[in-house]
Amino acid sequence: MSGRIRVTLLAGGVGGAKMAEGFAACDAVELSVIGNVADDAEFHGLWVSPDIDTMLYTLSGRINRDQGWGVADEGQRALDVLDELGADTWMFLGDKDFGLHIYRTDRMRHGHRPQDITRDIAERFGIAARVLLPTDDQVQTRVKTPDGWLGFQEYFVRQRCEPMVTDIVFEGIGDALPTTEALDALEQADLIVIAPSNPLVSIAPILSVGGIEEAIRAARAPVIAVSPLIAGRVVKGPADRMMRAMGMRADAVGVAQRYADLADALVIDHADEALVDEIDASGVQAICRDILMPDATAKERFANDLIAIYRQGLGDAAA
Ligand code: GDP
Numbered sequence: 001m002s003g004r005i006r007v008t009l010l011a012g013g014v015g016g017a018k019m020a021e022g023f024a025a026c027d028a029v030e031l032s033v034i035g036n037v038a039d040d041a042e043f044h045g046l047w048v049s050p051d052i053d054t055m056l057y058t059l060s061g062r063i064n065r066d067q068g069w070g071v072a073d074e075g076q077r078a079l080d081v082l083d084e085l086g087a088d089t090w091m092f093l094g095d096k097d098f099g100l101h102i103y104r105t106d107r108m109r110h111g112h113r114p115q116d117i118t119r120d121i122a123e124r125f126g127i128a129a130r131v132l133l134p135t136d137d138q139v140q141t142r143v144k145t146p147d148g149w150l151g152f153q154e155y156f157v158r159q160r161c162e163p164m165v166t167d168i169v170f171e172g173i174g175d176a177l178p179t180t181e182a183l184d185a186l187e188q189a190d191l192i193v194i195a196p197s198n199p200l201v202s203i204a205p206i207l208s209v210g211g212i213e214e215a216i217r218a219a220r221a222p223v224i225a226v227s228p229l230i231a232g233r234v235v236k237g238p239a240d241r242m243m244r245a246m247g248m249r250a251d252a253v254g255v256a257q258r259y260a261d262l263a264d265a266l267v268i269d270h271a272d273e274a275l276v277d278e279i280d281a282s283g284v285q286a287i288c289r290d291i292l293m294p295d296a297t298a299k300e301r302f303a304n305d306l307i308a309i310y311r312q313g314l315g316d317a318a319a
Contacts, residue, residue, distance in 0.1 A: 004027075004028055004029060004030040005028055005030065005190045005191060005307060005310065005315075006029075006030045006032070006188055006189050006191070006221075007023050007029050007030070007031050007189065007190070007191050007192075007193060007305075007307075008032045008033075008034065008185045008186055008188075008189035008191070008192050008193070008221070009023060009031065009032070009033045009034070009192075009193045009194075009195055010034050010192070010193070010195060010197075010203055010206050010207070011033050011034070011035055011036070011051075011195035011197055011202070011282070012035070012036045012039075012051050012054065012195065012197030012198055012201075012202020012203065013036070013039070013050060013051040013054040013055070013069065013197070013202065014068040014069060014236060014237070015195060015197045015198070015202075015228050015235070015236075015237075016033075016035070016036075016051070016054075016055065016195040016196075016197040016202060017054050017055050017058035017059070017063070017068075017194045018058075018068075018195075018196075018293045018299055019109060019193065019195040019196060019226065019293070019299070019302075019303070020058065020059060020129065020195070020300050020309050021058055021059065021296070022293065022298075022299030022300050022301075022302055022303030023129075023193075023303045023306075024059055024128065024129050025223065025296070025299065025300040025303065026300065026303050026304060026307060027087075028305065028307060029303070031043050031128075031129035031130070031154045032129065032130040032132055032185035032189070033055060033059075033129055033130070033131050033132060034132045034133070034134050034153060034182045034185060034186075034206055035051055035052045035055050035131060035132070035133060035134075036051040036052070036134075036197070036201075036202045036203075036205055036206055036219070037049060037051070037052060037133050037135065037138075037139060037205070037264075038133065038140060038141040038152065038170050038173075038201070038205035039051045039141060039152050039153065039156070039201075039202075040052075040138065040139075040140065041091075041140065041151060041153045043091050043093060043101075044082060044087060044093075045105070046098070046101040046104075046105045047101065047104055047105045047108055048091070048093065048101050049104065049114075050069070051155070052131065052133070053069075053097070053100060053201065054068070054069045055131055055183070056100075056121055056122060056125060056127065056131060057069075057070070057071055059122070059125075059127040059129055059131070060122075060125035060126060060127050061090045061098075062125070064277045068236070070092070070094055070097060071094055071096045071097055074094030074095065074096055074097065075094060075095040076092070076094055076095060077095055078093070078095050078098045079092065079093055079094070079095075082104045085157065090157060090158045091157050092157075099201075100121065103117075103121070104121070105118055105227065114133055114136045115132065115133045115136050115162070115179045115181055117236060118131055118132075118133055119131070130133060130185065130270070132179065132180050132181045132182045132185055133179055133181075133182065134176075134178060134179065134205075134206045134209045134212055135176040135177060135178055135179060135182075135209045136174075136177070136179055137172060137176040137177060139170050139172045139173050139177060139205055139208075139209070140168045140170070140171045140172060140174050141168065141169070141170055141171075141201055141205060142168070142169050142170075142171055143155045143163075143165045143167070143168050143201075144165065144166050144167035144168070144169075145159075145163035145164060145165060145166070146163060146164060146166075147163060148226050150163070155240075161237070161238040161241075164241070164245050165228050165238070165241075165245050165246070166241050166245060166246075167246075168200055168201060168204075168242075168246070170204070170205045170208055173205070173208050173209065174207035176209045176210065177209075177210065177211070178210065178211040178212050178215070180208050182209075182215075183211060183212075183215045185260055185287070186212070186215040186216055186219050186221075187215060187218070187219055188217060189221040190221055190230075190292065190310070191221050191222060191224065191306075191307075191310045192216060192219060192221045192222070192223045192224070193223075193224050193225070193226065193306060194223065194224070194225035194226065194259060194263060195226060196226040196227060196235075196291065196313050197228060198228060198237060198238070198239040198242070199228070199239065199243070199255060199258045199259070200239065200242050200243065200246065206277070207262070211264065216262055216276060217262070222264045222265070222310065222314055222316070223262060223263045223264050223265075224263065224264065224265045224266075224287075224306060224309065225255065225256075225259045225262075225263040225265070225266045225267070225284075226266075226267045226291060226306075227252045227256075227266060227267065227268045227269065227272070227291060228255065228266075229247070229250065229251055229252055229254075229255060230240065230252075230269040230271055230272065230291065230292060231251075231269070231271045231272060232250060232251040235292065241313050251272070252266065252268040252269075252272045252279060252286075253275050253278045253279055253282065256278075256279040256284045256286070259284060260282050260283045260284050261283075264282050264284070264285060264314055265284060265285040265286070265287050265309070266279055266284045266285070266286055266287070267287045267288075267289050267291060267305075267306065267309070268286055268287070268288055268289075268291065269288065269289070269290065269291045269292065270288050270289070270290060272288070275289055276288065281311050285314060285315070287309060287314075289305050289309075290302065290305075291300065
């Protein structure tokens with residue numbers, strides 16, 4: 001045995017990748033990340049997987065740090081040509097990024113498993129963590145707005161998350177089978193962490209793949225979730241507005257209620273200390289820490305805080 005702690009992280013894009021980067025910096029951790037494929041969409045004949053790519057770019061140090069997504073030092077000559085030719089170019093795809101999408105799409109057309117393709121990209125990019133897909137099948141988030149149903153990227157990028165979301169579906173979820181890699185990572189984990197990702201459109205599509213929730217419940221590892229909301233607000237993105245529109249409380253209590261039947265503990269910010277009793281009452285143990293991760297130091301420090309909570313035993317780490 002390596003003696004390292006096997007952490008399996010459920011993660012979306014930007015918030016998920018921050019948490020993953022923190023764990024990847026911990027020598028004591030052997031990291032597996034189960035990412036979100038429901039944001040995937042086809043552009044210009046290429047299969048784009050925004051959350052998985054954010055994870056790959058972050059863990060390989062290629063990410064554009066100012067944006068939190070996309071590749072650093074990126075060009076847009078390919079997109080300019082598409083624009084000149086009259087193609088729809090509202091989804092920004094940089095030149096280097098196009099290379100990844102071409103590679104993925106070509107291998108998919110040859111019948112390769114998306115999980116194998118992702119594993120190979122991670123390996124070539126020098127990523128030590130295992131980047132796993134919850135399913136090899138295609139699942140696509142669609143959101144209902146006052147103007148009708150939209151594909152997730154149409155809502156998120158084209159319409160800048162402006163429309164109110166009144167319903168969410170994951171098309172294809174009923175037929176999606178879990179990957180054995182994801183199930184194994186849950187079974188073998190010492191600690192399962194739900195990243196501070198959007199609960200409704202990043203974490204829910206992972207949990208909705210048949211067999212994933214069951215594997216988490218059957219796992220021997222404790223499950224710790226991290227709140228993406230601090231003082232009732234998101235750090236970035238539409239999670240708070242979405243939660244409110246979907247009839248949930250848009251604060252750490254709402255997150256706790258969402259994960260109540262799955263998580264043992266929810267780590268919230270010190271700013272939300274006043275919510276501890278209400279969270280405990282929802283059946284999830286509240287633990288207060290500094291959960292904002294603005295830079296590499298904070299990410300690593302917070303990942304180490306979670307490891308310390310695990311080592312201490314959840315009950316002893318209470319608020
Ligand atoms: P997306 O798929 O790119 O939207 O990314 P995720 O779903 O993984 O992450 C979005 C969530 O991350 C938002 O709800 C943010 O509030 C949350 N988030 C971003 N940065 C931080 C941070 O430093 N700390 C915490 N606790 N949450 C964060």
